[in-house]
Amino acid sequence: MSDVTKPSVDILTICLGKYDTFFNQFYATCQAKFLPEHNKNFFVFTDKKLTYYNNVTQVHQQKLGWPYDTMMRFKMFNRIKDSLKGDYVFFFNVNMNFLNIVDEKVMPNSNNDYLMGVNHPGFYSTDNTHYPYERNYHSNFYIPPGQGKNYFQGCFNGGRRYEFLEMSNILEKKIDNDMSKDIIPVWHDESALNWYYSKKNPLVLEPSYAYPENWSLPFNKNIVQLDKNKFGGHSFLRE
Numbered sequence: 460m461s462d463v464t465k466p467s468v469d470i471l472t473i474c475l476g477k478y479d480t481f482f483n484q485f486y487a488t489c490q491a492k493f494l495p496e497h498n499k500n501f502f503v504f505t506d507k508k509l510t511y512y513n514n515v516t517q518v519h520q521q522k523l524g525w526p527y528d529t530m531m532r533f534k535m536f537n538r539i540k541d542s543l544k545g546d547y548v549f550f551f552n553v554n555m556n557f558l559n560i561v562d563e564k565v566m567p568n569s570n571n572d573y574l575m576g577v578n579h580p581g582f583y584s585t586d587n588t589h590y591p592y593e594r595n596y597h598s599n600f601y602i603p604p605g606q607g608k609n610y611f612q613g614c615f616n617g618g619r620r621y622e623f624l625e626m627s628n629i630l631e632k633k634i635d636n637d638m639s640k641d642i643i644p645v646w647h648d649e650s651a652l653n654w655y656y657s658k659k660n661p662l663v664l665e666p667s668y669a670y671p672e673n674w675s676l677p678f679n680k681n682i683v684q685l686d687k688n689k690f691g692g693h694s695f696l697r698e
Contacts, residue, residue, distance in 0.1 A: 466566070467498040469545035469620070472553045473532060474505040475522050476698040480690055481553045482509050488557035490514075493549075495560060500545060503553075504535050516542070525697050529613075530647035533631040540624050548624070549617030554685040561668070561681060571662035573619035574626065576611035576652065580666035580676060592657075593650040599633035600644045600654035607657045612669050613649035614684060618661075626655055 470489060474482050486501065490512075493499070503509060504520035518539055523531055532550070547566060567575040582590055590610040592602035617623055630651045637644060644650035667678035672686040687693055 465497045466546035467544070468494055468500075469543045469548045470499055470501045471536060471548065471550045472501070472503055473520070473528065473535065474503050474507065474509065474553050475520060475528050476506070477691065477696045478553050479505065479507045479509060480696075481685065484685075485551070485553050485555060486510075486512060486515065489551065489555070492557040492559065493561045494563065494565075498545075502539055502542070504532075522698070526643065526647045528697070530634060530643070530651075532648050533627040533634065533651070536627045537624070537631055540627075543620055543624070545620060547617060548620050550615070552614040552684070554687060554690075555614065555669075556683045556685050557681070558683055559679065559681045565662070565664060565668070567618050567662040570660070571618075572659040573622040574616075574656065574659055575618055575662035575664060576609075576616045576656055577614070577664045577669040578666055579610045579612040580669060580671055580674060582610040583666050590653075591646060592653055593644045593646075595642060595645070597640065598642050598644055598650075599637050600650045602654055602657055607653070609656070609663055611649070611653055611656055611661075611663075613646070613652055614669050615664075615682065616652060630655060 499514060501515040502518055503515060504518045506520060506522050509517055520535060565575060567573050587607045590607055592607055593600040595601060634651055665678055666676055667681045669682060669684055670676060670680045671684050687696055690696060
């Protein structure tokens with residue numbers, strides 16, 4: 460198959476506050492090792508001026524503060540929906556470092572409702588009674604005890620453009636509705652993602668695609684989550 464016929468890919472990431480410290484390494488390793496035979500375009504939501512790269516669009520995003528910088532990500536994505544032209548769209552946290560080639564096995568198909576996510580490294584070996592789903596039944600993202608097959612980490616997810624944007628549109632509206640009732644989901648955008656995926660059949664990637672840097676897990680380190688404590692910690696990075 461020639462490069463021309465391979466699906467094109469849009470990459471989304473959020474780079475607010477001091478998270479710009481991760482961007483150059485994220486870009487370099489993602490460009491080189493994530494679907495390397497595919498055309499990729501990057502869209503970075505940022506309040507900084509980042510290094511210029513030909514295939515990177517910097518989208519100005521005002522800092523909203525914690526937890527809104529993460530919880531409002533679907534609203535951010537929807538702002539640029541008309542600019543997304545890739546066949547597939549993937550979101551990554553900006554502190555992800557790609558160590559090995561990530562090939563087309565991460566691209567979901569019709570069997571997966573054209574969506575994918577990563578099994579959370581902290582919950583891959585437990586059952587759903589231990590998953591930290593949203594348990595406030597007043598929330599749009601409530602998942603009753605006993606339901607749900609997997610717990611997905613919010614740091615890497617995606618799918619075919621239509622299905623990804625459909626998800627973003629639904630989750631933006633439901634988050635806004637929760638906030639109008641003074642409800643903030645327990646794990647913010649991750650709670651919303653897990654609620655949506657509990658009603659779908661997404662492709663489930665093993666924790667090797669979101670491997671915490673200092674952990675010891677029985678998986679290869681394909682994509683590593685860099686330890687934020689080495690860069691000042693959460694509060695410092697969030698400014």
